[in-house]
Amino acid sequence: METFESLVRAEFAPENTYLNTASTGLLPARAVTALSAAVASVAAGRPADMFADVEAARASFARLVRVPAARVAAGASVAVYSGLIAAALPSGAEVLTAEADFSSVVNPFHMRGDLKVRAVPLERLAESVRPGTALVAVSAAQSADGRLADLPAIREAARTHGARTYVDASQAAGWLPLTADADDFVSSVAFKWLLCPRGVAFLTVPEDFGGLTAVFAGWVAGEAPWDSCYGPVEELAHSARRFDESPSLFSYAGARHSLELLEELGPERVLAHDVGLADRFRAGVRELGHEPVPAPGSAIVSVPGLGRLQAELSESGIQVSDRAGHLRAAFHLYNTQADVDRLLEALRP
8 A cells, every 4th residue: 555655755856945836736646647648649539538627526525525517617717707706796795705815706896886895804704704705715825925714614604694605625626634524615726735737727616506607608618518509508517517618639738637636645635744844834933033924734934024035045956935024935746855954954044
C-alpha cells in the first residue's frame, strides 16, 4: 500500500523551494502526462473524447466536497460564477461581503450597480448579517493572508435572517476538507490547491438551483448537448450542468488526474500535512522576531513587513509571494520540513 509520502514523491519533483501554491499549484506527473497526450492526440488528428474528462473531473470534485455530481457545474472562472449569482438577485438586494476579499468574489456584485453591497471586517461577518440581507459572499480562506472565515457562524446567521451563502473555496479546496452542501453556492478555481491546469473551475448549487438562471447557457448546457448546437437550446440540462461554461478541454484532460490524486491522498491527510508545516513556519518566524497575521488552522501564512524580500528569495530559489508588503508562504502536500527550515534560514538577519 502506497503511503502519503510515496504517492507525493512519485508525482512531484520541484527544482526549487516552492511555497507559492496560493498563487499556482504544481501539476502532478500524471496530469502532465495526460495533458501532453491530449495535445499530441489533437496535433496528430486523432482527438480523444475529452468531454469524458470533464465528467470525470466533475465527479471527482463532487466527491471531494461531498455533494452529488449533479449539483456541480464545470467552468473556468470564479468571477463568471459570481456574476451568475449576482444576476439572479433582485434590484436593491443587500449583499454582505468581507473587507478586501478577492475581487473575483465581490466585484461582480458591484458591477450590477443596483445592489446594496456592504463590506465589513471578516471577523464581524456573522454578526453583521441582518434582516434584509439577501446573500453573504465570502472566501473560505482569504487570499491575501490565509485567514479563515467562521463558516458555521456565518451559515447560522444567514439562516436566521433568511439569507443565502456563497463561499469561494479557491484558497481552501484541496487542503481544507469541505462539505459544500452546507452552503447554497460554493465556487472554486482548481489551479491552486487542487493542482489542476488553469482553465478549470467549479460551482456547486442547491438541488433546486437556488434561483439561478442559466444566462450564459450555450450548447454544452443542453440536456442533450450534441442536439443543442443550433438555435435556441430547447431543453436545458436537468442538473447543474446547465451552468457549465464551454470547457477548456485540454485543461480538464489533466484536471481529472490531479483531482483523483487528491482523492487518493485524502483531504484529512493533506490538511494535517499542510497545516503542520504552516504551524512550524509560524513558530519559527516568531522566534525570529516577526508576528504573522493571526490565521490559526490555515495552510497560508502572511508575515507583515517581509514582502520586500520576495525578489531576493526568488533569486535564491525560494518561491513565495509579496501581498501588500506581506510575505505570503503557502504550504502544500509537496512541501517538507526542509522547505520550511530553508525559508526560515533565509529570513535570519
